[in-house]
Amino acid sequence: MRPGGGSCTPKPRPCWPPAFFHVDCAVTLRRLSCLFVMEAGSRYVHIVGVTAHPDGPWTTQQIRNFLMDLGDRAAGFRFPVRDRAGQFTGSFDAVLAGAGIEAVKIPPRSPRANAYAERFVLTARTEVTDRMLIFGERHLRLVLAEYEAHYNGRRPHRSRQLRPPRPDHAAAGLSQERFRIGRRRDGQILQLARQR
Numbered sequence: 001m002r003p004g005g006g007s008c009t010p011k012p013r014p015c016w017p018p019a020f021f022h023v024d025c026a027v028t029l030r031r032l033s034c035l036f037v038m039e040a041g042s043r044y045v046h047i048v049g050v051t052a053h054p055d056g057p058w059t060t061q062q063i064r065n066f067l068m069d070l071g072d073r074a075a076g077f078r079f080p081v082r083d084r085a086g087q088f089t090g091s092f093d094a095v096l097a098g099a100g101i102e103a104v105k106i107p108p109r110s111p112r113a114n115a116y117a118e119r120f121v122l123t124a125r126t127e128v129t130d131r132m133l134i135f136g137e138r139h140l141r142l143v144l145a146e147y148e149a150h151y152n153g154r155r156p157h158r159s160r161q162l163r164p165p166r167p168d169h170a171a172a173g174l175s176q177e178r179f180r181i182g183r184r185r186d187g188q189i190l191q192l193a194r195q196r
Contacts (some may be wrong), residue, residue: 016040017081018063018088019117020054021124023140026133030142035062035087035182037080040116043157044165047144050137056089064095081106083114123151 020036025032033054035045049062067074080096081104082088093103106113129149134140153168 009129016077017050017114017116017117018048019083019121020085020087021121023129023134025136025140027135032134033139034140034144035059036117036120037066038116039077039165040081041052042117042165043160044152045120045148047148050144051140052137056087056091059087060091060095063092067099074101080104081114082164084108116163 016037016039018035020033020035023034024030030052032050032052035054036046036051037048038044039046043188046066048066049058051058054102060094078101080101083106088103096103098155124144124147128143129140132143135144152165155164156162157164
């Protein structure tokens with residue numbers, strides 16, 4: 001420990017994997033892509049944008065908007081772990097470098113290197129997009145915004161002891177009291193009494 005109580009090693013800053021997933025539109029039969037960013041430490045998800053044409057300039061603009069929305073919190077992020085998709089261009093890395101953030105590319109053909117993002121994609125598909133018909137880009141934005149609020153504020157996460165990333169309500173107070181159940185031979189409950 002240094003004099004003054006601080007540690008010599010700096011506190012690690014969280015990483016955030018930006019990634020895409022696609023949703024097929026039921027009416028227009030178009031494939032829509034969603035860009036999202038997840039804070040790996042807290043599992044907090046930011047839905048950054050939805051488009052039918054995810055190219056390099058669009059992705060760069062969306063990450064620029066995301067960094068502006070973060071404001072001073074952007075300095076708390078160390079590096080985004082991203083895949084080698086064509087949407088992440090040199091200008092994308094330049095925008096991050098301008099904010100003092102170093103982009104790290106995962107090795108080719110290794111989806112486990114971006115496991116948090118892959119797990120969110122599976123969760124979003126099984127809980128939302130596979131259960132409803134998406135009518136267009138605007139509808140997908142609305143659905144994902146609602147799911148983002150649920151995922152970040154209400155949905156329990158096993159890795160976080162069944163707590164959401166940033167709860168928007170008080171946790172239910174579960175009683176630690178134990179009860180003794182008296183039963184008859186046929187299985188019916190006779191009495192329920194507190195154990196002391």
